[in-house]
Amino acid sequence: MFRILKGAGGDRVFRVATIGALVLLAVFFIGIIVSMLAYTDWDTFVSALFSEEILFAIRLSVMTATIAAIIAILIAVPVAYTISRSSFPGKDIVDSLLDLPIVVSPVALGAALLVFFNTPLGSAIDDDVLKFVFAVPGIVLAQVTVISALAIRLLKSTFDSIDLRYEQVARTLGCSKPEAFFRVTLPLARDGLIASSILTWARAVGEFGATVMLAGATAMKTETLPTAIFLSLATADVEKAIAVIFVLIIIAVVALLAIRKIIGRRYQI
Amino acid sequence: MIEIKNLSLHLGEFHLKDINLSIGDGEYFVILGPTGAGKTVLMECLAGLHHVKQGEIWMGQREVTHLASEERNVGYVPQDYVLFPFLNVVDNIAFGLKMAKCSGSEIQARVNELADLTGISHLLHRNTRSLSGGEKQRVALARALAPSPGILLLDEPLGALDLRTAKYLRLELRRVHHGLGLTTVHITHDLMEALEMADRVAVIQNGQVEQVAEPEEMLFYPEGERVADFIGAPNILNCDYCRDLGQGIIEVGCGGLKLTVPHEGGHVRKVAILPRHIYVSETRPPGLSVNGFQGSITAIKTAGNTVRIWIDVDDTNLMAEVPSYIFEEMNLAVGKEVFLILRMRRIRCYESHN
Numbered sequence: 001m002f003r004i005l006k007g008a009g010g011d012r013v014f015r016v017a018t019i020g021a022l023v024l025l026a027v028f029f030i031g032i033i034v035s036m037l038a039y040t041d042w043d044t045f046v047s048a049l050f051s052e053e054i055l056f057a058i059r060l061s062v063m064t065a066t067i068a069a070i071i072a073i074l075i076a077v078p079v080a081y082t083i084s085r086s087s088f089p090g091k092d093i094v095d096s097l098l099d100l101p102i103v104v105s106p107v108a109l110g111a112a113l114l115v116f117f118n119t120p121l122g123s124a125i126d127d128d129v130l131k132f133v134f135a136v137p138g139i140v141l142a143q144v145t146v147i148s149a150l151a152i153r154l155l156k157s158t159f160d161s162i163d164l165r166y167e168q169v170a171r172t173l174g175c176s177k178p179e180a181f182f183r184v185t186l187p188l189a190r191d192g193l194i195a196s197s198i199l200t201w202a203r204a205v206g207e208f209g210a211t212v213m214l215a216g217a218t219a220m221k222t223e224t225l226p227t228a229i230f231l232s233l234a235t236a237d238v239e240k241a242i243a244v245i246f247v248l249i250i251i252a253v254v255a256l257l258a259i260r261k262i263i264g265r266r267y268q269i
Numbered sequence: 270m271i272e273i274k275n276l277s278l279h280l281g282e283f284h285l286k287d288i289n290l291s292i293g294d295g296e297y298f299v300i301l302g303p304t305g306a307g308k309t310v311l312m313e314c315l316a317g318l319h320h321v322k323q324g325e326i327w328m329g330q331r332e333v334t335h336l337a338s339e340e341r342n343v344g345y346v347p348q349d350y351v352l353f354p355f356l357n358v359v360d361n362i363a364f365g366l367k368m369a370k371c372s373g374s375e376i377q378a379r380v381n382e383l384a385d386l387t388g389i390s391h392l393l394h395r396n397t398r399s400l401s402g403g404e405k406q407r408v409a410l411a412r413a414l415a416p417s418p419g420i421l422l423l424d425e426p427l428g429a430l431d432l433r434t435a436k437y438l439r440l441e442l443r444r445v446h447h448g449l450g451l452t453t454v455h456i457t458h459d460l461m462e463a464l465e466m467a468d469r470v471a472v473i474q475n476g477q478v479e480q481v482a483e484p485e486e487m488l489f490y491p492e493g494e495r496v497a498d499f500i501g502a503p504n505i506l507n508c509d510y511c512r513d514l515g516q517g518i519i520e521v522g523c524g525g526l527k528l529t530v531p532h533e534g535g536h537v538r539k540v541a542i543l544p545r546h547i548y549v550s551e552t553r554p555p556g557l558s559v560n561g562f563q564g565s566i567t568a569i570k571t572a573g574n575t576v577r578i579w580i581d582v583d584d585t586n587l588m589a590e591v592p593s594y595i596f597e598e599m600n601l602a603v604g605k606e607v608f609l610i611l612r613m614r615r616i617r618c619y620e621s622h623n
Contacts, residue, residue, distance in 0.1 A: 165351045168318050171338035172345040174368035174416060187355045 033249075040239045048243040056220055057228040058247060064136065064224065065204035068143035069151075072200050073193070074149035081181070083152070084159035101149035109145050110213025113138075138215035139222055141157075143204040155164075158192025159185070186250045195259045202255035206248060270294050271315065271420060271452065276324030278314060285310055286323070286477045291410075291452060292469075296444050300501040303499060307476040308456040309348070312422050315454065317344045339368075344413030344421045344451075349429055350405045350438035352397040359393045365416035372373045383411040386445060403434040410445070421446075423455040427462060438465055446496050459499050460494035464617065466487065472496050472576060488541050503541040503617075504587050511537045521618075525583025528611065529559050532618045539619040546615035549578060550608045551599060560611040566603050579611060587611075 047056060068226040083095055101109060112231075116122040116193035117133045125132070132138040162185060169179040186193070208226035221232055227243050271292040274355040278285040278407040282324040285307050292298045301309050313319050315326065319339035326334045333341050352361050359380055368374045392400065400408065407425060413421060426442065427435040442467060446453050457463055463470050464484040472479045472487065480492040489505055492499040506523035513519050519532045521540055530540060548554075554561060565584035573576075578589045589609060591599075601607065 096585060162350065165347050166353065168313075168316070168338070169345060169351050170353075170364070171318070172316050172341075172343055173365035173412070174339045176337070176339055179368070187353075190355075258325060 008175065011078045015051060036104050036242045036245060040172045040242050040264050046245055048128065048240040051240065053220060053223065054228060054240065054243060057225050058246065061205050061224040064139045064143060065201050068140045068147060068204045069197055069201035071144050072148040072151045073197050075148055080155035081159050083154050098149055098152055101146055106146050106209030107213055110142050110210030113142060113145060113210065113214045134216040134222065136222060139211050139224060142210035142214045143207045146210050147200040147204050150203055151196050154196035155192065158189045158196065162188045163180050191262050195262050198255050198258050202252055205251055221236060270329055272327040274325040276314060276321060276326065278310065278319060279322060280310060280383060282306065283310065283476065285393040290471060290478060290481065292452060292618045295450045295452055297453045297455065297466060298469045299463040299470045300454065300473055301460065301463040301470050302473040306473045308422055308473055308551060311473065312424050312454065316343055316422055317341050317437065321469050325470045344418035346409045346413045346423045346426055348425045349549055350409035352405055352408055354397060357388065357593065358395050358397060361397060361408055362411045364412060369416050379415055383414055387411045400428045402605055403438060404432065406438060421451050421453045423453065425457055428456065442466065459565055472499065483618050487619060489539055490618055501543045501545065504541045504586065505539055508537050526585055527560065528616065529613060529615040529617045530618060533613060535620045537618045537620060541617045542611050542615055544588045546612045547587060547589035548612065549589045549591055551607050554610060558610055559613055561608065563594055563606060563608055566605050566607060569601065569603060580607060
């Protein structure tokens with residue numbers, strides 16, 4: 001089959017096929033957005049967007065995602081650094097286990113968390129330390145569970161790309177290991193760190209499966225933006241759902257543009 | 270004084286085997302060996318970048334085998350210099366001083382002093398990414414020297430530079446070393462670099478020290494075939510007489526050959542020249558030829574990318590080496606008469622053998 005694709009004709013067919021796939025995908029996404037715009041009108045859209053419920057969902061999502069992203073990055077930095085720089089028995093297994101939250105359905109993770117809080121230890125934590133089940137801390141926990149693996153993966157590739165010799169030189173210049181990490185490795189990882197933070201934050205804003213399992217979907221209580229879409233559609237309030245979808249799309253676009261800008265000025269190491 | 274005693278290290282497939290070295294105070298010590306011989310690993314052991322389980326390393330009266338890098342007081346210039354890209358030149362040089370909690374005025378004075386010493390005063394506020402290879406090398410050297418280390422470690426410091434810059438910086442490194450009197454360990458795979466710079470040379474191959482000697486001694490008396498092979502099997506000629514021509518030039522008689530050689534000092538007993546420093550031509554080279562001779566080819570042998578040619582000149586047999594692609598352009602055969610020039614500046618002299 002590939003024989004007939006040799007020469008200039010083959011080049012053209014290949015180019016048309018690859019560009020065609022790109023155009024098809026773009027048309028598909030633009031089509032979805034246009035269909036949503038056609039479904040609603042401006043006034044309805046604005047009033048839905050500024051309704052008390054949606055403003056609450058935006059505030060809650062931004063707050064929980066910010067806390068979750070900070071926690072996830074604080075956990076991910078040492079974990080990713082350890083996996084990137086150390087070798088220990090069973091490292092491959094640990095590395096694979098840390099990828100589980102990326103491939104396992106968030107609903108399953110949320111359900112597992114819910115089951116945990118039904119065990120004696122989980123109940124004790126939920127009753128005496130901090131209320132997670134069907135409460136706002138549950139949203140943060142669900143988001144952290146889902147996004148920490150992503151943060152680790154992104155930061156590991158950042159640390160992998162930093163030559164170990166920078167730290168070694170810093171050590172010979174008088175730095176202890178922690179000093180070398182904070183004074184040399186972290187500044188070198190700065191762009192990767194910012195990009196990972198933005199991406200994990202955006203992923204936390206969009207998290208639904210694990211959140212709804214652990215924190216539930218109670219309007220004006222545990223209602224994040226994705227939960228708001230779910231609740232709006234459940235009550236056939238399509239305009240409100242469309243308003244929230246646009247909020248999520250705008251957040252995603254801004255996040256991706258920011259990352260592109262950061263990666264564009266990355267250090268040439 | 271650095272002493273390495275019975276040092277062995279296993280790193281995956283690679284082994285450093287029972288290394289014993291003693292490097293004197295203020296010495297410029299060169300570790301010479303081919304790529305993959307273990308030079309960098311050995312230097313990293315000195316810098317404290319590997320956990321040594323077998324053997325000891327002493328620096329002065331201190332055993333440093335198990336001390337962390339920051340406790341050893343060594344200055345380290347790695348290959349490719351590894352300047353911190355998020356800091357400008359000043360901040361790179363000042364890095365070690367800040368770690369030593371020096372005051373602002375102390376840092377400024379020391380940075381200026383080192384910038385003068387290494388000739389980079391005009392670069393201080395530049396971004397390190399915009400520097401040339403030679404400039405980066407100087408900044409890395411100034412950074413390593415800033416905290417006043419007891420020992421300076423240089424890993425292939427001239428390897429990434431063009432020939433002209435490297436040649437110039439060889440002199441600069443020697444000048445800096447002479448000025449500071451700092452014990453320096455320099456690793457290289459370049460024989461000429463080792464011969465020109467070292468007080469003493471250690472040849473290392475396959476993780477083992479093969480020979481430790483002064484450069485001339487190594488060249489004239491290589492220990493074992495592997496060292497002789499690595500340094501390129503020099504032609505070594507015994508001198509019958511030695512006559513001073515003035516201005517640092519002498520004439521030596523070796524068998525039937527009269528050679529003009531740059532040399533200052535005592536009576537020369539032997540001279541050496543590497544086969545690659547003998548120029549072979551089918552026709553008489555034009556102009557005044559110093560150390561030019563005529564001889565006949567006795568043997569030709571291919572060795573990798575080069576061809577070795579043995580030539581009888583009077584009663585002396587010399588080996589020359591030419592790259593294969595040049596050999597193919599020539600019409601050489603055993604028995605043919607050829608002209609050869611022994612490059613004067615490349616001839617090394619040996620005064621005595623201890």
